[in-house]
Amino acid sequence: MTALQIPISEEQILSLHAGDSVTISGIATTGRDAAHKYMVEKLIDGGDSLSESDRRLFDELKAIYRGGAIYHCGPIVRNDSGKWTIVSAGPTTSIREEVYEDRVIAAFGLRVVIGKGGMGPRTLAACRENRAVYVHAIGGAGVTTAETMVEVLDVFKKDEFGSPEAFWKVRLLNFPGIVTMDAHGKSLHEELGKGFDESLAKVLNV
Amino acid sequence: MMEERGALAAGGAFGEAVFDLIRRTACDLPQDVEDAIRQAREKEKPDSRARDILSLYLDNIARAREKQLPLCQDTGLPIFVIRHPLGISQREIAKACEEATARATGVQYLRPNSVDPVSGMNSGNSVGPGSPVFYFEESDENSISLSLILKGGGSENVCSQYSLPDGALKAGRDLEGVRRVLLDSVRKAEGKGCAPGILGVCIGGDRSSGYNHSKHQLLRRLDDVNPDSKLAELEARVLREGNLLGIGPLGLGGETTLLGVKIGALNRHPACYFVTITYMCWECRRREIVFDADGTWRFIE
Numbered sequence: 001m002t003a004l005q006i007p008i009s010e011e012q013i014l015s016l017h018a019g020d021s022v023t024i025s026g027i028a029t030t031g032r033d034a035a036h037k038y039m040v041e042k043l044i045d046g047g048d049s050l051s052e053s054d055r056r057l058f059d060e061l062k063a064i065y066r067g068g069a070i071y072h073c074g075p076i077v078r079n080d081s082g083k084w085t086i087v088s089a090g091p092t093t094s095i096r097e098e099v100y101e102d103r104v105i106a107a108f109g110l111r112v113v114i115g116k117g118g119m120g121p122r123t124l125a126a127c128r129e130n131r132a133v134y135v136h137a138i139g140g141a142g143v144t145t146a147e148t149m150v151e152v153l154d155v156f157k158k159d160e161f162g163s164p165e166a167f168w169k170v171r172l173l174n175f176p177g178i179v180t181m182d183a184h185g186k187s188l189h190e191e192l193g194k195g196f197d198e199s200l201a202k203v204l205n206v
Numbered sequence: 207m208m209e210e211r212g213a214l215a216a217g218g219a220f221g222e223a224v225f226d227l228i229r230r231t232a233c234d235l236p237q238d239v240e241d242a243i244r245q246a247r248e249k250e251k252p253d254s255r256a257r258d259i260l261s262l263y264l265d266n267i268a269r270a271r272e273k274q275l276p277l278c279q280d281t282g283l284p285i286f287v288i289r290h291p292l293g294i295s296q297r298e299i300a301k302a303c304e305e306a307t308a309r310a311t312g313v314q315y316l317r318p319n320s321v322d323p324v325s326g327m328n329s330g331n332s333v334g335p336g337s338p339v340f341y342f343e344e345s346d347e348n349s350i351s352l353s354l355i356l357k358g359g360g361s362e363n364v365c366s367q368y369s370l371p372d373g374a375l376k377a378g379r380d381l382e383g384v385r386r387v388l389l390d391s392v393r394k395a396e397g398k399g400c401a402p403g404i405l406g407v408c409i410g411g412d413r414s415s416g417y418n419h420s421k422h423q424l425l426r427r428l429d430d431v432n433p434d435s436k437l438a439e440l441e442a443r444v445l446r447e448g449n450l451l452g453i454g455p456l457g458l459g460g461e462t463t464l465l466g467v468k469i470g471a472l473n474r475h476p477a478c479y480f481v482t483i484t485y486m487c488w489e490c491r492r493r494e495i496v497f498d499a500d501g502t503w504r505f506i507e
Contacts, residue, residue, distance in 0.1 A: 019255075034326070076279045076317045087314045088270075088279040093360040093398050117360070117398040117457065138259065139360070139400040139456055140489045141266040142278040162328025164279075164317055176262075178255070178458065192459055193396070196451050200393045203447040204375070204386055 003174070007067030008111040010131045016179050018188040022135060023174040024112060027153065028069040029061070032092050034165040036100040038157070044107045057156055064169065065108035071137070071175075072097060072115030074164030075146070084152035086170065088142030091116035094134070102126035118180055118189030127183050134181035148175040220299075223495055223503045224306035224352065228284065230505070231354045231493040232276040232315045235267050237507070238428045239465065239490045243267070246402060246455075246462035256460030263455070263488060277489050280358040281316040284338035287353040287425060289345040296342045299350075303340070304333045319359075341418065348499045351506075353425050356491040357484075361403065364395035367416060370479040379479045381440055384409055384469075385447075391483045392448045392464065397457015400487035404428070404466040405444070408482045411472035416482030423468035424486050425494070432469065441467040455488070465490070 004012065006026025016022070031039070043050070043058045050058065075089035094101075094115030101113060105126040112132065113123070116139040127133060138145060151171040158166040180188040243263050250257035270277040286303050290296070308331035310316045320334040321327070332338065345351070368387040370379045375390050377383035388405060395403060406423035408416045432438035444467045454460020465488060474480065494506040 074279060074317065076276055076281070076314050078314050088276040088317075090279050092280065093363065095398060116400070117396070136456060136458065138262050138266070139397070140278045140487060141262055142280075143269040143273060143275045144262065144266045146275075146279075147269075161326075162318065162321060162330070164319070164328070180458065188458065189396075192452075192457070195459075196393055196396065196453055199451045200389060203389055203450055 004112070006069060006111075006172075008069075009067070013111055013131045013133055013183050016133050016182055017184065018179055018182045018186040018191075020179045021176070022179055023176055024069060024114070024135065025173050025175070026068065027064060027169065027171055028071055028114075029064055029156075029170065030073040030075060030089075030166070030168040031070045032072050032074055032165055033096055034161040035157070035167055036097045036104060038161075039107075040100045040103050044103055060156070061167070062108055065110045067109065067111050069112035069114055069172075070104070070110055072113070073137075075149070075168060076142070077152070077163060077168065084155065084168075086146045086149040086152060086168070089146040089149055090140055090142040091137035091145075093117045094119050098123060105130050105132050114175075114177060118187065124181050124185065124187050124190075127181055128185045131183050133179050133183055135177035136180040137175075137177045145175070148173055219501065220497070221302045221306050223497065224303050225309055227352060227354050227493055227495050228306055228310040229274070229315045231356050231491050232281050232310070233274045234271050234493075235277060235489060236492060239488075240264070240267055242428050242465045243488065246465070249461045254460070255458055256454045256462070259455040259458065259460075260462075276315060276317070277491065278358060278487075279317060280360065281319065282356040282358040282491070283319060283362070284316070284332065285341070285355040285357060285421060286338055287341045287343070287355070287422065289343045289347065289351040291346070291348055291350070292344060294350065296340075299342075300340050303338060307332050307338050341422070350497040351494060352497070353492065353494040355421070355424055357421075357424075358400070358487055358489075361399035361485050361487040364391075364399040364485045365417070366391050366394070366483050367413060368481045368483075370481060381436065384481050385440060385444060387481050388444045388467070388483065389447055389451070391485070392453070393451060395485050396453055399485045400489065401453055401455060401457050402462045402465045402488050404486040404490050405448075405464065405468065406484040406486060407467065407469040408480075409469065409471040410474035411480060411482070412475065412478065413480060413482075415472055416480045417484065419470050419472055420482045420484040423470050424484065424490065425492060426468045428466040428490075434471075437469045437471065441469050
């Protein structure tokens with residue numbers, strides 16, 4: 001088990017290999033479908049046309065993500081007298097962000113993308129080029145995962161994207177996961193997938 | 207008695223019961239599903255990744271039940287299946303269910319999961335056109351049965367419908383063809399629908415009744431046996447062979463890829479042969495309550 005503390009160094013990322021169990025601690029955000037579309041189409045491709053508030057959020061996200069992590073998750077949150085807490089927060093399926101993630105990794109300097117189900121060749125290439133890893137969280141484990149998201153520091157775009165799709169800025173403490181795509185070009189999903197294909201061929205040819 | 211029932215549907219007691227149904231469905235996994243996860247763990251080698259993951263699943267089940275918090279942050283699309291006697295107002299029942307859904311969302315038993323696809327706005331209370339989903343059925347029973355399935359979006363995205371014959375899969379219009387497409391769908395779902403999953407299947411029907419009927423199969427207990435012996439045999443075989451694929455928990459390898467296979471059938475048009483597969487994640491959240499004629503209600507275990 002490797003304990004990763006944000007900000008995470010290039011050396012630390014290079015020491016990780018597909019199959020390693022990790023824990024992650026430090027400040028990160030959630031971000032899923034609407035967030036990725038926004039980051040790529042608006043922030044990264046927006047150029048000089050960004051509004052003042054978009055520009056500010058761009059800078060804030062850059063500061064969080066440099067050496068840090070984004071978590072594909074639409075949490076259930078609770079607000080008690082103005083204070084947010086995370087109630088249930090397992091990962092959402094990552095492959096939907098495949099068309100965006102390589103550019104997000106490159107533009108923001110992310111070291112870790114957390115989600116479930118794995119991602120494709122574009123993200124794998126971006127992990128190699130930018131020294132990042134994909135960490136598989138425990139799908140369905142909403143309550144136990146939420147217990148490792150110990151503090152909500154802020155939220156961005158909640159009204160526009162809706163609560164599940166917002167960027168929730170959170171402090172992680174020993175958030176558990178498994179590296180399934182590393183910075184050396186290896187994807188556990190790709191490797192295992194070949195075995196699944198062979199097994200399927202076997203049961204279909206009986 | 208019918209008037210009384212109408213009053214029941216509109217009044218507070220019915221709404222309270224539906225609210226309780228939602229809470230329990232979101233937070234408390236049915237025993238047969240938990241047992242299946244436990245059995246799956248016993249099949250995995252000590253110190254294996256699959257065994258560790260299944261242990262984490264069991265931890266989560268216990269923590270959610272103990273703290274009465276939603277097992278998964280994706281509390282899905284609530285699907286209500288209602289069987290009622292003649293003379294009951296479906297609109298009143300739907301209204302009570304919608305109110306309970308909004309209330310349960312307000313206290314975080316549900317995540318706000320209803321989004322307008324045109325404006326992109328989340329309704330904020332899980333209620334809107336098409337959500338929650340209702341299936342009504344008139345029955346000869348004197349009681350009202352209300353079943354709820356909470357089905358996550360990740361598992362919904364890996365559902366599929368095949369039109370037989372399928373040349374690439376060498377799947378003809380027979381149960382062997384059905385077997386082939388079912389196994390193909392399991393391979394394609396991989397870990398993306400939160401394996402190990404449960405297949406609800408409909409052979410036949412049209413494109414929409416196929417999905418409807420396949421979703422209804424998810425109400426069946428994992429340990430039941432299909433009364434149709436041919437379908438029972440196919441269910442057992444696909445379950446066994448699906449578990450030979452090696453996909454395992456989260457799709458990261460293991461002995462258990464499927465927890466159950468439940469197959470129903472509807473007559474088809476001569477030109478059509480659909481096989482419709484609804485994939486349910488390992489957290490198969492379903493509960494049923496029955497309202498008796500005397501106004502009392504109980505959970506069916």
